[in-house]
Amino acid sequence: MRLYNTLTRTVDEFSPREPGQVGMYVCGPTVQDVPHLGHARAVIVPDVLRRYLEWTGLEVLHVRNVTDIEDKIIARAEAEGRMAAAVADHYGRVYDEQIARLGVLPPHIVPRATGHVLEMIELIERLIEVGSAYPAGGDVYFAVRSFPGYGKLSGRSVDDLRAGARVDPDERKRDPLDFALWKAAKPGEPSWRSPWGPGRPGWHIECSAMAVKYLGDGFDIHAGGLDLQFPHHENEIAQLEAASGRQFARWWVHNGLLNIGAEKMSKSVGNIITLAEAIDGHGADVLRLYYLQAHYRSPVEFSEERLVEAGTAYARWLAFLRAVGDIEPSAAGSEPDDARRRFVAAMDDDLSTPQALAVLFDLVSAGNAHLAAGRRAEAAALRGAFTELAAVLGFGLERSERPTSVAPLVELLLELREQARARRDFAAADAIRERLAAAGVVVEDTSEGARWHVGG
RNA sequence: GGCCGGGUAGCCAAGUGGUAAGGCAGAGGACUGCAAAUCCUUUAUCCGCGGGUUCGAUUCCCGCCCCGGCCUCCA
Numbered sequence: 083m084r085l086y087n088t089l090t091r092t093v094d095e096f097s098p099r100e101p102g103q104v105g106m107y108v109c110g111p112t113v114q115d116v117p118h119l120g121h122a123r124a125v126i127v128p129d130v131l132r133r134y135l136e137w138t139g140l141e142v143l144h145v146r147n148v149t150d151i152e153d154k155i156i157a158r159a160e161a162e163g164r165m166a167a168a169v170a171d172h173y174g175r176v177y178d179e180q181i182a183r184l185g186v187l188p189p190h191i192v193p194r195a196t197g198h199v200l201e202m203i204e205l206i207e208r209l210i211e212v213g214s215a216y217p218a219g220g221d222v223y224f225a226v227r228s229f230p231g232y233g234k235l236s237g238r239s240v241d242d243l244r245a246g247a248r249v250d251p252d253e254r255k256r257d258p259l260d261f262a263l264w265k266a267a268k269p270g271e272p273s274w275r276s277p278w279g280p281g282r283p284g285w286h287i288e289c290s291a292m293a294v295k296y297l298g299d300g301f302d303i304h305a306g307g308l309d310l311q312f313p314h315h316e317n318e319i320a321q322l323e324a325a326s327g328r329q330f331a332r333w334w335v336h337n338g339l340l341n342i343g344a345e346k347m348s349k350s351v352g353n354i355i356t357l358a359e360a361i362d363g364h365g366a367d368v369l370r371l372y373y374l375q376a377h378y379r380s381p382v383e384f385s386e387e388r389l390v391e392a393g394t395a396y397a398r399w400l401a402f403l404r405a406v407g408d409i410e411p412s413a414a415g416s417e418p419d420d421a422r423r424r425f426v427a428a429m430d431d432d433l434s435t436p437q438a439l440a441v442l443f444d445l446v447s448a449g450n451a452h453l454a455a456g457r458r459a460e461a462a463a464l465r466g467a468f469t470e471l472a473a474v475l476g477f478g479l480e481r482s483e484r485p486t487s488v489a490p491l492v493e494l495l496l497e498l499r500e501q502a503r504a505r506r507d508f509a510a511a512d513a514i515r516e517r518l519a520a521a522g523v524v525v526e527d528t529s530e531g532a533r534w535h536v537g538g
Numbered sequence: 539g540g541c542c543g544g545g546u547a548g549c550c551a552a553g554u555g556g557u558a559a560g561g562c563a564g565a566g567g568a569c570u571g572c573a574a575a576u577c578c579u580u581u582a583u584c585c586g587c588g589g590g591u592u593c594g595a596u597u598c599c600c601g602c603c604c605c606g607g608c609c610u611c612c613a
Contacts, residue, residue: 112613387562388550437552503571526574528575
């Protein structure tokens with residue numbers, strides 16, 4: 083497939099380092115608060131990439147870290163009057179719960195920063211050895227100007243950054259652009275022993291250390307939100323490549339951000355919609371459809387109306403699946419294969435999920451047309467292609483549950499309604515349908531009798 | 539100020555050097571006791587503005603106008 087690489091600024095033909103095997107590292111959350119809709123996008127995009135790569139026959143080793151020690155966690159702990167570890171543990175659990183609800187495949191490895199302090203210390207020591215880092219007080223800083231490649235990911239030159247000059251001039255830094263690899267602990271702060279005294283790792287060093295520990299130098303894909311491109315990812319590259327002299331990651335994949343009211347959704351802006359409330363309100367599949375209708379690199383503007391529209395479109399999928407039922411598919415026909423071909427072409431083109439979704443919508447339309455014409459086996463064949471491809475995009479397509487406990491009661495009411503209709507007592511028939519609707523049971527009449535399902 | 543990305547129908551959103559996917563909404567028709575669902579038809583003479591290259595540009599180049607992101611923690 084062809085995949086955009088931020089490092090080259092072009093869409094390049096993707097080929098893994100080891101034939102058949104892909105190593106993918108995704109920047110995970112800083113567990114300092116509940117996840118919001120922006121986090122969901124950053125997790126769905128790599129999920130779709132992984133599922134597609136696996137569907138094409140590759141084996142993907144998926145690593146997603148957890149930043150469980152960081153300034154903001156410490157601040158939160160102080161505010162809540164408990165230990166930083168307790169804060170991280172709590173929000174880590176919340177994150178896991180909500181992300182699981184999204185139907186995202188769990189990563190194979192979920193390394194935590196606090197479990198890899200030794201690896202980070204070793205990396206920092208190595209950086210000091212090669213002259214790319216220096217201790218100052220109890221801190222250690224990375225010397226940005228010692229790494230000639232600095233800026234290659236984000237397309238900036240060190241002098242451009244200088245001009246921006248919004249970096250805090252700390253007198254312990256030799257250069258204002260230098261960033262902390264190790265931070266000395268203030269009294270009462272959580273700390274680890276190190277050659278430079280008690281302290282904690284800087285934010286960027288954990289990803290360099292953990293990615294390479296689990297995936298090795300020059301692993302295939304490093305993903306994350308566009309807002310991490312600079313400085314986080316730039317610093318990750320600098321740290322690892324300055325220390326090893328070898329390439330860190332081969333492909334950099336950045337998802338576009340979720341904006342709200344023309345500003346990105348962000349904790350610090352204070353305009354977040356929590357993931358939990360969005361899933362409660364719309365369902366995981368609808369959220370996924372909402373995101374995937376835009377290309378992964380484009381910004382998406384949050385809109386409740388758009389989400390409702392996505393829900394309407396999604397309802398058509400479920401209605402089609404209900405209408406086809408469990409009919410056996412017909413032998414063949416070229417339609418399913420044509421759809422698969424179009425789907426592959428779309429996904430191979432830099433993960434063009436909008437075009438891939440168009441294939442799914444076309445399958446539903448064509449399938450419904452078959453049904454309307456009485457070609458049920460052909461419709462079932464399209465259902466097969468549809469469910470297969472929808473699964474590649476990560477859709478769960480949970481068909482409305484029909485609780486067995488109420489099924490006999492509903493069937494009884496529908497029988498009574500049929501009798502009422504037969505004697506043209508439509509008032510009674512409609513009353514039954516309305517009462518069922520009020521109870522959450524939707525009744526639809528078809529040429530083969532009434533059909534019912536739970537939910538809207 | 540620097541570095542990126544974008545401006546396509548009522549809304550969202552793909553895409554291509556040869557004349558515009560898909561979704562939502564709208565219109566007409568079919569089916570139906572009604573409703574829902576579904577089917578059929580239909581909805582951008584045009585892709586921010588002005589130049590240029592070309593037989594031909596929405597698609598390439600230049601300029602301009604607007605919008606967003608990053609440059610500070612952030613998915």
